[in-house]
Amino acid sequence: MKLLYFPGCTLKTSAKNLEKSAFAITKALGHELVEMDDWTCCGVVSSLSDDDLMRHLAPLRNLIHVEDQGENRVVVLCDMCCNTLKQTNLRVKEKPDDLETLNLFMDRENDYRGTVKVQHFLEFLRDDVGFNVLKKMVKKPLKNLKIMPYYGCMLLRPREVAVDDAEEPTILSDLLSALGVEVVDNPFKIECCGSYHTIQEKELVSRRAYRIASYAIERGADAIVLSCPLCRFNLDVRGKEAEKMFNGYKQLPVFYYTQLIAVALGLDPSVYGFDQHAVDPTLLLKKKGVLEVVKNI
Incomplete structure (x- = not known):
């Protein structure tokens, strides 16, 4: 189709x-x-x-x-x-x-x-394809990964145009479960990433990224998955910058859900696009045995 x-x-x-x-x-x-x-x-x-x-x-x-x-x-x-x-x-x-x-x-x-x-x-994957169908197509189950789904604002607000329940969304966690991931819940999953404050208030957004990721780390998460490009920039890039602000802090890798699906389906690494991340996700994937060798990513 x-x-x-x-x-x-x-x-x-x-x-x-x-x-x-x-x-x-x-x-x-x-x-x-x-x-x-x-x-x-x-x-x-x-x-x-x-x-x-x-x-x-x-x-x-x-x-x-x-x-x-x-x-x-x-x-x-x-x-x-x-x-x-x-x-x-x-x-x-x-x-x-x-x-x-x-x-x-x-x-x-x-x-x-x-x-x-x-x-x-995401609605197409859930409503037209079906997560159960997607699960059957998985070639590399991501069973060794513990990941926190992060929704931010635009997927869920206002309610009239939301893709899921605004207070207790499950669309990303349901998707992750279909890929074999152990889902780590986090009350900060529906909080704002800092949005366009990232332009003039970089430190403020770095602090917010630190707050969101730190709670995920406390709950044992290996990484964060999301769908929004602006959220990805703030949690990944500004989060990486937070390492200079908080002694001993290491920012978690941040994935788009599409990248994890591509990995789980066993697609060519050239489509992952991990080279555009501030925090290299391939190190985690190798450590967890999801990717043994990653070349030209």
């Missing part, structure tokens, strides 16, 4: 490894991600003001382009992009007057008809 895919900006820059591993596992599962034509920035982040319609133009334009390609579903990897597209989609479906205003403003575009479903890639 071919799936229309919206990449967004970050997947083409600092999160290329998320995209590459996702394309590889999609193919291994018998499907194909097809990048949509004429996509633009999603418009992140969604407006918090009720009367700020201008913020909905960019996401709505992308939804129009999905319909222009004759599709009624678009799959998204980036949490921020998915959240923004979902919020605009929900708003114009619930408020037809707003949709009419936006359609009139974008007079060079076709009118949006409200036929598109925005789906996070």
